[in-house]
Amino acid sequence: MIFDMILDGKKIAQDIKNEIKALVSQRISERKKRPHLAAIIVGNDGASLTYVSNKVKACNYVGFKSTLIRLEDSITEKLLLDQINVLNRDNSIDGFIVQIPLPKRINEQKVLLAIDPKKDVDGFHPTNFGQMTLDMESFIPATPYGIIELLNRYDIKTSGKNCVVIGRSNIVGRPISILLSQKSRRGNATVTLTHSRTKKLESFTKDADIIISALGIPEFLKSDMVKDGVVVIDVGITRVVDKSKPKGYKIKGDVDYLNVSKKASAITPVPGGVGPMTISMLLKNTLLACQRKD
């Protein structure tokens, strides 16, 4: 162990919310528009309802207006697309999200493409994704944006560093691999994107200065797979049965925290690491969408 640094996402996320709250107050005192985030949720999935209600709470905290649109599980694709068009046209709404997963009948890609890129504060629309990839101004998806911000706030340098990303999803692994390798102050890392087809994963992770794991397998990354002084960002959030907990489960990350943290120079805990950052970055995107219209 070189030195111990726990990357406290919960604290940083709170700092960001307070900064946004101050900016909103200032906007209001300048008679500028109050940012307004809307969310569409289809059906009654427990986890989705929790996520969305946390987003609404965060909006209230920072002084955003929020609108929650709950649609029945039986809704047709056409009616959902109509609802998206209503939000696209509604000038009072700066940004909106459609909570996934959607019922299987509904084509998620079609829904995504229907969202006006200017209001796509999740940053999942191809136009935003392309702008991000080409290093143009865009909405950056909340989780990779949160990782960049966390590294930034703890002043962890990425330039010239050997960075290994585990998992190539469109919401975490792919975009963070792109962002960290870009020619920018918070990029300039040499990034290897690893995934299910990667052979000898440990040969990559053992050389890595920074590891970002977004795999979803609890305690997958062991201490013998990393070198001393590594920086570890754990994006995994898996529910593991634990009857001693009030909810009957606990949340586990991708990293064997107890052992890896002994070798790491910096590490995110789970929970309390990357997770809390995502809502703050969604708020940041919504504020940006509102500011662009000033």
Add this chain to the structure above:
Amino acid sequence: MIFDMILDGKKIAQDIKNEIKALVSQRISERKKRPHLAAIIVGNDGASLTYVSNKVKACNYVGFKSTLIRLEDSITEKLLLDQINVLNRDNSIDGFIVQIPLPKRINEQKVLLAIDPKKDVDGFHPTNFGQMTLDMESFIPATPYGIIELLNRYDIKTSGKNCVVIGRSNIVGRPISILLSQKSRRGNATVTLTHSRTKKLESFTKDADIIISALGIPEFLKSDMVKDGVVVIDVGITRVVDKSKPKGYKIKGDVDYLNVSKKASAITPVPGGVGPMTISMLLKNTLLACQRKD
């Protein structure tokens, strides 16, 4: 040396042109629309004029209609954007390109964004780039598309292979790093994207099964930087003074071909490797644009 295999881009490019030519003949016999590519060129840059005239020749060869719009070097940005809008609205034109570089006065990004993504056969518009990155159907930029096709035609497997890309440009390094790491038959490689800030580049290249170099430094990649059996794709095209040649220069790739080819299991020559592939892939994109309207 395991075995010697020169990846003959000139031959493969010609094969593709013949395939497209046959498809065009068939379209005409079925009374379908003849594909039509337009190109805008600003000013009198010699290399640009050569590139564009080669594209026109290739169109003639495969039976496409082509339109070349030559604009004066002094043209305003506004007039260029107007011209792009004319092409966007012209139903007879399936796809078009704006040859770069443009005069410095003109904002290339603004020009790029003005092109209708449905006609952006260069695949540089953020909407196409985002769709490519998200593995949706799109126009793939010609050079990375040509690399994928070349690997494909020579049946070089990429799944699970350790692939190192040198250079992170938006037209080659970035897109090929994305394509090769995707979950697709011609992807599934573990890709490391290296660039000017990468430290100890040879520590990456020495382990690579496949190296794609798009750097633009003649004979940069030496044989002691690669392992036996490596597959090398050389995208570099640099003019080096050579008074013994009729034009006063010769074309050099990024790779020390004479020595690296002794260790490689497959390698592209320069010229005659990736270069000739790009025009064929542009034609392929134009045909696709036309087919989409059938």
